[in-house]
Amino acid sequence: xxxxxxxxxxxxxxxxxxxxxxxxxxxxxxxxxxxxxxxxxxxxxxxxxxxxxxxxxxxxxxxxxxxxxxxxxxxxxxxxxxxxxxxxxxxxxxxxxxxxxxxxxxxxxxxxxxxxxxxxxxxxxxxxxxxxxxxxxxxxxxxxxxxxxxxxxxxxxxxxxxxxxxxxxxxxxxxxxxxxxxxxxxxxxxxxxxxxxxxxxxxxxxxxxxxxxxxxxxxxxxxxxxxxxxxxxxxxxxxxxxxxxxxxxxxxxxxxxxxxxxxxxxxxxxxxxxxxxxxxxxxxxxxxxxxxxxxxxxxxxxxxxxxxxxxxxxxxxxxxxxxxxxxxxxxxxxxxxxxxxxxxxxxxxxxxxxxxxxxxxxxxxxxxxxxxxxxxxxxxxxxxxxxxxxxxxxxxxxxxxxxxxxxxxxxxxxxxxxxxxxxxxxxxxxxxxxxxxxxxxxxxxxxxxxxxxxxxxxxxxxxxxxxxxxxxxxxxxxxxxxxxxxxxxxxxxxxxxxxxxxxxxxxxxxxxxxxxxxxxxxxxxxxxxxxxxxxxxxxxxxxxxxxxxxxxxxxxxxxxxxxxxxxxxxxxxxxxxxxxxxxxxxxxxxxxxxxxxxxxxxxxxxxxxxxxxxxxxxxxxxxxxxxxxxxxxxxxxxxxxxxxxxxxxxxxxxxxxxxxxxxxxxxxxxxxxxxxxxxxxxxxxxxxxxxxxxxxxxxxxxxxxxxxxxxxxxxxxxxxxxxxxxxxxxxxxxxxxxxxxxxxxxxxxxxxxxxxxxxxxxxxxxxxxxxxxxxxxxxxxxxxxxxxxxxxxxxxxxxxx
RNA sequence: GCGGAUAUGGCGGAAUAGGCAGACGCGCUAGCUUCAGGUGCUAGUCCUCGCAAGGGGGUGCAGGUUCAACUCCUGUUAUCCGCACCA
Numbered sequence: 001x002x003x004x005x006x007x008x009x010x011x012x013x014x015x016x017x018x019x020x021x022x023x024x025x026x027x028x029x030x031x032x033x034x035x036x037x038x039x040x041x042x043x044x045x046x047x048x049x050x051x052x053x054x055x056x057x058x059x060x061x062x063x064x065x066x067x068x069x070x071x072x073x074x075x076x077x078x079x080x081x082x083x084x085x086x087x088x089x090x091x092x093x094x095x096x097x098x099x100x101x102x103x104x105x106x107x108x109x110x111x112x113x114x115x116x117x118x119x120x121x122x123x124x125x126x127x128x129x130x131x132x133x134x135x136x137x138x139x140x141x142x143x144x145x146x147x148x149x150x151x152x153x154x155x156x157x158x159x160x161x162x163x164x165x166x167x168x169x170x171x172x173x174x175x176x177x178x179x180x181x182x183x184x185x186x187x188x189x190x191x192x193x194x195x196x197x198x199x200x201x202x203x204x205x206x207x208x209x210x211x212x213x214x215x216x217x218x219x220x221x222x223x224x225x226x227x228x229x230x231x232x233x234x235x236x237x238x239x240x241x242x243x244x245x246x247x248x249x250x251x252x253x254x255x256x257x258x259x260x261x262x263x264x265x266x267x268x269x270x271x272x273x274x275x276x277x278x279x280x281x282x283x284x285x286x287x288x289x290x291x292x293x294x295x296x297x298x299x300x301x302x303x304x305x306x307x308x309x310x311x312x313x314x315x316x317x318x319x320x321x322x323x324x325x326x327x328x329x330x331x332x333x334x335x336x337x338x339x340x341x342x343x344x345x346x347x348x349x350x351x352x353x354x355x356x357x358x359x360x361x362x363x364x365x366x367x368x369x370x371x372x373x374x375x376x377x378x379x380x381x382x383x384x385x386x387x388x389x390x391x392x393x394x395x396x397x398x399x400x401x402x403x404x405x406x407x408x409x410x411x412x413x414x415x416x417x418x419x420x421x422x423x424x425x426x427x428x429x430x431x432x433x434x435x436x437x438x439x440x441x442x443x444x445x446x447x448x449x450x451x452x453x454x455x456x457x458x459x460x461x462x463x464x465x466x467x468x469x470x471x472x473x474x475x476x477x478x479x480x481x482x483x484x485x486x487x488x489x490x491x492x493x494x495x496x497x498x499x500x501x502x503x504x505x506x507x508x509x510x511x512x513x514x515x516x517x518x519x520x521x522x523x524x525x526x527x528x529x530x531x532x533x534x535x536x537x538x539x540x541x542x543x544x545x546x547x548x549x550x551x552x553x554x555x556x557x558x559x560x561x562x563x564x565x566x567x568x569x570x571x572x573x574x575x576x577x578x579x580x581x582x583x584x585x586x587x588x589x590x591x592x593x594x595x596x597x598x599x600x601x602x603x604x605x606x607x608x609x610x611x612x613x614x615x616x617x618x619x620x621x622x623x624x625x626x627x628x629x630x631x632x633x634x635x636x637x638x639x640x641x642x643x644x645x646x647x648x649x650x651x652x653x654x655x656x657x658x659x660x661x662x663x664x665x666x667x668x669x670x671x672x673x674x675x676x677x678x679x680x681x682x683x684x685x686x687x688x689x690x691x692x693x694x695x696x697x698x699x700x701x702x703x704x705x706x707x708x709x710x711x712x713x714x715x716x717x718x719x720x721x722x723x724x725x726x727x728x729x730x731x732x733x734x735x736x737x738x739x740x741x742x743x744x745x746x747x748x749x750x751x752x753x754x755x756x757x758x759x760x761x762x763x764x765x766x767x768x769x770x771x772x773x774x775x776x777x778x779x780x781x782x783x784x785x786x787x788x789x790x791x792x793x794x795x796x797x798x799x800x801x
Numbered sequence: 802g803c804g805g806a807u808a809u810g811g812c813g814g815a816a817u818a819g820g821c822a823g824a825c826g827c828g829c830u831a832g833c834u835u836c837a838g839g840u841g842c843u844a845g846u847c848c849u850c851g852c853a854a855g856g857g858g859g860u861g862c863a864g865g866u867u868c869a870a871c872u873c874c875u876g877u878u879a880u881c882c883g884c885a886c887c888a
Contacts, residue, residue: 213805214882217804217805218804218805220804221803221804221884222883222884224884224887226888244887245888246888247888258888301886325886326886327886328888329888331887332887332888333887336888337888338888339888344888345802345886346886346888349886413888415884535883538883539883539884609813609814609825609826610813610814611813612814615807617814618812618813620827622812622828623812623813623827624827625827626826629826629841632840672814672815672826673814673816673824675825675826676814676825676826677824677825680824683825742821743821744820744821746820746868746869748868748869749820749868754821788868789820789868789869794820797820797868797869798868799868799869
């Protein structure tokens with residue numbers, strides 16, 4: 001027999017699969033379907049990372065198993081190809097980003113193909129393809145028409161050195177991630193998407209889907225719902241100043257107020273404020289601080305009192321001072337708070353710095369030392385009509401009072417903020433809006449989609465931070481679709497998250513020219529049955545795409561509220577040193593080298609065997625050899641093949657048990673133990689010295705999803721058939737049981753002997769035999785047996801004294 | 802600070818409706834094969850005392866429940882991830 005020539009075998013089967021369209025998702029909509037999804041990669045210039053194959057192989061295993069189980073499987077792949085690195089590469093090397101993308105995609109595709117992943121390449125999509133982003137733009141227009149897309153002045157991160165707007169992720173330690181330059185806040189007009197309008201539904205519907213618990217809780221925290229009240233304070237200027245609080249019960253303890261430095265009322269009061277210069281100074285310092293600086297200021301509270309304007313506590317009529325401080329954020333609640341120093345840590349710190357009164361309103365803490373915040377079970381004091389009530393009762397009563405007197409109302413707040421949807425970049429979807437002086441922002445007619453990117457000389461952002469598109473008069477100047485007058489195009493582009501917010505829908509019908517996907521295809525394929533991806537996408541991509549999907553549900557494009565039935569996630573593959581792989585650490589493993597040296601099947605097997613799928617795992621160049629050895633030994637089974645169309649008795653239970661374990665482990669992401677079980681079975685087979693036809697067939701089929709090339713090759717050369725056309729292996733629960741079972745004999749919990757007994761033997765007979773064991777006799781000798789514990793098929797424990 | 806997770810041999814990791822701790826693999830040791838290297842095969846490999854038979858200890862740490870605890874309970878430490886002045 002020939003040696004295991006993995007390169008030849010893998011090339012042969014990859015070609016066979018391609019020629020025969022083996023993995024084409026069928027259009028027979030009467031068959032049961034299964035939609036498996038992995039996150040489509042950003043085709044970076046670095047090529048495929050060794051971490052990519054981990055989730056891809058996992059879902060490939062599930063997909064391959066489902067096909068053998070008779071499902072019509074959709075397992076697609078595409079390219080999330082808009083993005084900064086490509087643009088930067090284009091700028092540096094003066095190559096058009098589309099060409100960079102094309103080259104990178106070609107390389108990625110070649111690399112992915114070499115892994116034998118069963119993607120349906122006929123459904124390949126690319127977010128930078130105008131035929132694709134036509135529909136990204138279309139969805140944006142629908143949102144615009146429904147009032148969900150709007151323009152707003154927003155503070156953004158601005159690198160003073162690169163002269164570029166940075167995403168929050170690009171600001172590291174207060175400086176620009178790339179050049180180390182100073183980053184400041186700059187106000188710019190940005191397109192926003194009203195995801196907050198969907199906050200409650202995004203929260204509620206998590207209950208209906210099968211996501212990992214940690215994904216659910218991360219999303220829940222990110223949405224950050226809280227219930228409290230809005231309370232109106234009047235001021236000595238006669239204005240109304242509204243605060244949001246989750247603790248309206250402590251209203252009697254409010255001894256001052258704090259408003260954000262950006263609060264608009266400050267300007268309104270400017271002629272009444274005696275220390276305006278001091279206030280302006282503080283405002284400009286706060287404005288220069290990045291988010292990073294603000295968090296660094298954690299310990300030292302700063303602020304300025306507004307001299308000349310005071311507020312009146314609505315519950316007791318007391319006049320209290322108003323401060324500005326950067327610990328109050330304009331972006332949450334109302335941008336103003338009532339400060340209750342006795343029961344809030346931040347307010348307490350601030351009150352100490354500015355020597356403000358601290359009034360205890362819930363008994364139980366020691367407010368001389370610290371704020372008493374953990375006071376849910378306390379009793380109200382110094383609180384007028386709330387005195388003597390529990391905190392819970394007080395909350396109800398004060399809310400009633402606020403509603404009755406018209407001084408406030410119950411209010412729900414979310415941490416979730418609207419989505420900044422503009423990027424001042426070239427390599428993204430153009431936003432299909434024009435601005436007309438007469439008509440304002442006007443949507444491009446759908447007939448003009450896709451709005452393509454124009455050719456430009458340079459992709460470099462401009463000095464003032466506008467998109468490169470803003471330098472192109474031929475692009476900017478247009479006519480208003482509404483009034484026909486002169487108008488200017490929007491020059492910002494969409495963020496990278498746009499294209500990935502609906503891509504799973506396009507896979508259902510990727511070539512449709514009439515709509516983003518036909519109703520028929522969507523109704524059949526959706527929802528995604530199983531979506532695996534990284535934890536890092538839990539709060540952005542996953543939330544964004546749920547939002548878009550809900551919007552598309554509202555306008556009747558899809559008929560389901562949620563896009564993904566099940567969401568799981570995988571751990572990262574680290575370098576040999578346990579650190580994240582990076583060029584600078586020199587611990588990068590190139591998948592091409594691994595495929596060349598060990599073969600795709602070994603790589604796939606090792607990535608699944610490396611450890612718990614959900615946890616990070618360090619790459620080990622020596623451990624992978626174990627997987628190679630295993631496959632060599634599987635290959636070697638052909639040399640000891642004998643006739644026989646049934647499992648031999650001595651292996652029957654082992655086969656049934658292993659099939660059961662592998663079948664179940666694949667469903668629960670426990671690929672490592674599935675492989676371990678097959679390794680054990682292989683060892684058992686070799687111990688018998690031979691394998692028969694039935695056994696080899698079953699072994700190949702259950703190993704096939706993991707190592708598809710070698711198993712197809714063995715199957716074809718031994719049995720002359722295509723494995724892919726066989727049904728998935730079955731097990732029989734009854735036959736998993738061994739006739740004889742080893743049970744453990746303990747005395748006082750200490751192992752004394754092991755005994756082979758008939759399965760399901762009764763207590764008395766086992767106890768009798770157990771007591772006869774030499775070691776047991778010894779241990780029992782002269783002792784008093786107090787108790788005999790018998791666990792069927794497991795153990796016997798004699799409790800003696 | 803909040804939320805989530807993790808802690809088991811030299812290494813990656815198994816085992817939780819409580820029931821043989823260390824499956825499976827790597828590495829290592831010895832032997833066989835080999836001129837040698839590599840491959841392959843056989844045996845061994847948690848620590849410790851012992852020539853052995855056999856004994857003792859052991860799942861981050863300290864307690865508890867139980868005939869029996871990696872698994873349950875209480876407390877505690879460390880590490881990782883996410884969010885973070887969210888009122």
